[in-house]
Amino acid sequence: MTLLHESFAMEARPICLRSPAIAQPFISKSPSPAKQFREHGRLHPKRPSAAMSRMIHLLLLLGCGRLASLQTLLFGSPYNLRLTSATAARGFCSNGISDLRGRILLLSENPASVATEDKEALRSAVSALADQLLALPDGQDLAAPLDSGSFAALLHCSPAGFASVELLSRLKSRPLLALQVFNWRKKLADAGIPMLPEEYSKAITLAGRTKNVDLAAELFSDAIDASLRNACLYNALMSAYMYNGLIEKAVSVFEDLKQDFNCKPTIVTYNILLSVFGRFLLVDHMETVLQAIDDSYLSYTIITYNTAIAAYVTAWMWDKMERMYQSMVEGPIKPDTDTLLLMLRGYAYSSNLEKMEKTYDQIKEMVNDRQTPLIRTMIDAYTKSCHLDRVRKVEALMKLIPEDDYRACLNVRLIRMYAQEGLIEAMEGLISKAFQHNTVVTAVGVMRSIISSYFKSNEVDRLAGFIRQAENAGWRLCRSLYHCKMVMYGQQNRLEEMHGVLDEMENFRFDRTKRTFFILYKGYSNIGRRLEAETVIGMMWKHGYGNPEDACVS
Incomplete structure (x- = not known):
């Protein structure tokens, strides 16, 4: 190394x-x-x-x-x-x-x-x-x-x-x-x-x-x-x-x-x-x-510089890491391959994609051949960024990782990236892989990204299937999952299924909130089901939520 x-x-x-x-x-x-x-x-006459x-x-x-x-x-x-x-x-x-x-x-x-x-x-x-x-x-x-x-x-x-x-x-x-x-x-x-x-x-x-x-x-x-x-x-x-x-x-x-x-x-x-x-x-x-x-x-020797840079990378002190590196560039001891590998990791951790890519170009062959952990770190940097071309770059790097080299954390980050990009097929493929490896997702942000992806694509049946799998796999559930499904059922006039979501929420001990009742009210009122809409209003008053006009849905 x-x-x-x-x-x-x-x-x-x-x-x-x-x-x-x-x-x-x-x-x-x-x-x-x-x-x-x-x-x-001549030599001294010594033995x-x-x-x-x-x-x-x-x-x-x-x-x-x-x-x-x-x-x-x-x-x-x-x-x-x-x-x-x-x-x-x-x-x-x-x-x-x-x-x-x-x-x-x-x-x-x-x-x-x-x-x-x-x-x-x-x-x-x-x-x-x-x-x-x-x-x-x-x-x-x-x-x-x-x-x-x-x-x-x-x-x-x-x-x-x-x-x-x-x-x-x-x-x-x-x-x-x-x-x-x-x-x-x-x-x-x-x-x-x-x-x-x-x-x-x-x-x-x-x-x-x-x-x-x-x-x-x-x-x-x-x-x-x-x-x-x-x-x-x-x-x-x-x-x-x-x-x-x-x-x-x-x-x-x-x-x-x-x-x-x-x-x-x-x-x-x-x-x-x-x-x-x-x-x-x-x-x-x-x-x-x-x-x-x-x-x-x-x-200083090359080990002096590299040891100090490694410590700064581990401590996430990006400015000091950069200063030490620049002193090498300007001094007699020039960066070697180990130095560049450390800097590449530091740039990836700090999400400095521009310098990360420049450093990667200098040692590309070595990284591609035997630096799989570093490749995963670069992929992770892209998934957390807003880079316009991040999907293409991530997929190019993923080809360098053996298919059987599964990492739960990286897989979850990829799920979120594809969800944010609206690429449902790729997202669901990674979700299936997570279920196969018994990965349990506990991050609410990841779950909400998945919800948003299904909502934007109007794929309520796919969302319903995902929720069932997530319930069985022990993933982190949230009320937003069920609210989103209710909204999508209401938009498609599938009122019985919309009302059935209330039972699902009760099974997982999610109380009905003001937003829950407002979603029901909008679902019924939008298609002229006045009686059911008024019933929902009565339930809102009963729970102390007031009129639906006062509700705010985010």
Whole structure:
């Protein structure tokens, strides 16, 4: 989804993994070999790092054509990484010594800068292992597949921690399984493969997804005790509390982070706070967070904007929603698809049809393909409007919704729209569908729209049939239903049926009002039935309603 579907709907990858702090453990703090070489014309005569040694060995093996030995050395599993011939050729080109030195320097300066192809190959190996794990039934021992997949060997590959974090990400659809893998991974820490904050961060978030906040807090404490203090850990714990609706605990973690001298809040931290306050409609608190971001000289991300816009949409603050959107349009962070989806929903809720249609045109294909709830929202906006062409637009959108996707509220709104437009056939089709799905209409306004439609079309028999169905289905009845039927019977000189409506009213405990008697009087007097008309006058005096000339029919 999108953001909304990510940070606001809570079905996306953990927000903490976007933090810039994640990259920090992968970057050398000491002067890089590349910098040493630039300053002195040669490398300092220091012992090469483990990463440098592995890279030297890797490239020498490539030069000797010993690819099989290379695969066995690094992986020794069915999930071997295969370096392409193009990669090998680049390792030993015409100026091979210079290129070799450059690649060694690149790796030692920033292990995350490994060639994209090599990283993709590592990702492919992890993906294969994840597929094997996901195929396992619940409760099965993971030792065999993890050993056969040489997970330990994958953990040695650069960038550090990439394989573990990638595997946990791919297992997020089964968080309990992912936590089992994490526990197995922790055992390797004693074998010389140290844990990284990002791995704990992933595990904390997964624990939150299982609604086990105690486990999330325990993992956080374990990471702190292991001296892996990092902002991403705080972010993950905040995210876990947010997912479970524990707003006070999430804010408490934020306060702890502010007191930690080794870490400081990142933009991801503030994005989580925005989501926490936004989902509970604490708009004032959310705007305080936005001000704190400005005061910290942090730059908004696309998630910052989208989270704030989503909160304004939920709170129905259309002006603030529009201002936030315009600041995106005018700033360096441009609206993405998630932003446009949020704005489309906001415009639909606020019945701003002009902007709704313009936004819809920008993302029409995406909305039509997989945004059925949003299509229903747009239809709802049209049904509540006075748009001259609303029926055609509604019917075009209805074609995008599966026929078996019935929504009672939307069906009732469509009934009212067709009733207002005088399209009886379409209205009755939707009424029949409502009866089939046992939908009970309780809105008097909808009932009166149906009455008005039958009255304007002079369809008294259809009205009588509808009233019988509504009585049996438990729909909201009103005196206007029966008064309308009496008027229409009187206009067609069907006086016995007009008088019989009084018994129907009595059955449903609708008292006779001044209007009821006036309708009877007009029905009889219009065709010269003077005796019956005078009888009605007497009944009006008896009930204290006075002369029929004083009555007013609306």
